[in-house]
Amino acid sequence: MAQYTFRTRSSDCPYELAIGLVSGRWKPRLLEVLKDETLRYGDLKERLKPVSDKVLSAALDDMTRNGLISRTAFAEIPPRVEYALTPQGESLLEALGPLRDWARTENGR
Incomplete structure (x- = not known):
């Protein structure tokens, strides 16, 4: 059976690999929020209410590690970090x- 790998994840099923990259409530939303602009952590938290700091940080770390989101830290005081x-x-x-279109169709939108 073939093995599929993307950065830190691998699977023998390409569907599982792809879905695993965005599994969870907040990861698809993060992609959507970042599609048009680069945002700082506080801006992300504001747009993704009521996500907790722990869950948002974990999702950002995982998605950064997997190469889906970039994290840029600026050497300023106070520190500034941007995600894109x-x-x-x-x-x-x-x-x-x-998949989004399918969900909208199935819900009559």
Whole structure:
């Protein structure tokens, strides 16, 4: 059986690999929020209410480690960190489009 690998994840099923990259409540939402602009942590937290700091930090760390989101830290006082989609994150968001469309259709929207 073939093995599929993307950064830190691997699976013998390409569906499992792709879905695993965005599994959880907040990861698809993070992709959507970052699709048009680079945002700081506080801005992300504000747009993703009521996500907890622990869950948001874990999702950002995982998605950064997997190359879907970039994290840029600026050497300033106070420190500033910005998050943006990478080309891989953009392509994954595009791939999720038909799934989003299916959900909208099934809900009559």
